Amino acid sequence: MSTQETSPPSLPGGPSTEFVQLFTRHQRRLYLHILMQVTHPVDAEEILQETNLIAWSKFAQFQLGTNFLAWVSQIATFEIMKYRSRKRRERLQFSEEFLEVVAQESLARTDELEQRRLALVHCLQKLRPSDRELIQQRYAPGESGKALAETMGRPANSVYQSLGRIRRTLLECIERRLAAEAVT
Secondary structure, three states, X not given: OOOOOOOOOEOOOOOEHHXXXXXXXXXXXXXXXXXXXXXXXXXXXXXXHHHHHHHHHOHHHOOOOOXXXXXXXXXXXXXXXXXXXXXXXOOOOOOHHHHHHHHXXXXXXXXXXXXXXXXXXXXXXXXXXXXXXXXXXXXXOXXXXXXXXXXXXXXXXXXXXXXXXXXXXXXXXXXXXXXXXXXX
């Protein structure tokens, strides 16, 4: 029996399977980290793609066993800085110190946000089918409450009241679920 250390299998000419798993597992958290700093989903997606390309090309520099999210977030931070330098012509600008604090807070909250997202998915499933359908229709891309009310043939005020009730129900469910998870 050999005492040589074996490394995880790798893709031909590419990163190890472990790297690919880490890369895949952290995509949503990385996207949320970027989105919290640039606010426009399309811009965040572009930055995520650039970050992914760089991370993939630098896979050999990543030390397996270290914090992948911290490593790839650093790459994202540089891409966000490039994005901001391109956007400097916009009127509203924040100091680099403020943006650094936001970046650190974003990274620190990714676990919490992911737990809230998972709780929301769970709570959406617990809604009555008609309530779940109303929420899904309202938050479909490009949809508005007023347009939804017209489509449904209901007064806008009635739709907004229903949506408010459903949102409160979801919020209460999410808070209960998170509280229960914190106890266990």
